[in-house]
Amino acid sequence: MISIGRYEIIKKLGQGSMGVVYKARDPWIDRNVAVKTINLQDLKTEEKKECKARFYQEARAVGRLSHRNIVAIHDLGEDSGMTYIAMELLEGYELDHLLKDGQRLPVEEALSVVIQVSAGLAYAHEHGIIHRDIKPSNIMVLNGNQVKIADFGIASMTASLLNTQIGKVLGSPLYMSPEQVLDRPIDNRLDIFSVGAMLFRMLTGLPPFWGDNTHAVMYKIVHENPPKPSFSNPDVPKQLDAIVAKCMAKNPDDRYPSAYELTDDLRACREILLNSKAGVDRRK
Secondary structure: OOEEOOEEEEEEEEEOOOOEEEEEEEOOOOEEEEEEEEOOOOOOHHHHHHHHHHHHHHHHHHHOOOOOOEOOEEEEEEEOOEEEEEEEOOOEEEHHHHHHHHOOOOHHHHHHHHHHHHHHHHHHHHOOOOOOOOOHHHEEEEHHHOEEEOOHHHHHHHHHHHHHOOOOOOOOOOOOOHHHHOOOOOOOHHHHHHHHHHHHHHHHOOOOOOOOOHHHHHHHHHHOOOOOHHHHOOOOOHHHHHHHHHHOOOOHHHOOOOHHHHHHHHHHHHHHHHHHHHHHHHHO
């Protein structure tokens, strides 16, 4: 049987730019977990050392988080020079799965997802953790429509890799904030921008910024404002247009100062939507 650390590999679940994810069994406490390996082979020795140190520091911090909307980290370590992280095994699918081929979500469903994402981020930000890579492929939707944010620790390492590999962009820049594109100082408000970009796609089926290549997309992120989601989807209420616009303000000072305030506005918007729908239903 193949093992990574103490974890007995059951099967491969997927593979991305950062490594491979396996379903595995922890024999110490007899439970199944997800084990993600971290690929550092392209880094020079000193870069690898620095990147690994940052990863361990952030992963330990994330491991102390306990929130229903954040994937739990159980363990991290090395085996034969390979870095890995053991996480809560989830039965569900990535949000990206629901947004294939220009599909959009019903407004109520989009609100349900983004409220949970925002609540999880608010808790993480309160504990000094910024995600840095909020996007549909990092959001897991479970049975019962519970949502969990994945890859907090991995996002920190991705940021480090971006800094050490000049000219190479890992993953998609579609949800990056202007300050990330411009390599300026960041804080929790970059996650809020990414939430707005992700919500835009959920509501319209389209990314807020699009171009023929990475540089074209990054130029638009910095210099252009996306249209209101209601232009593409008439079911989107004005309140939600305003929330998306505030999340995606170019200047961080013009965004929500905290994910808690964003969560409050999203919940208020959902309440208005539900009350409006109930009123229509009663008139039928």
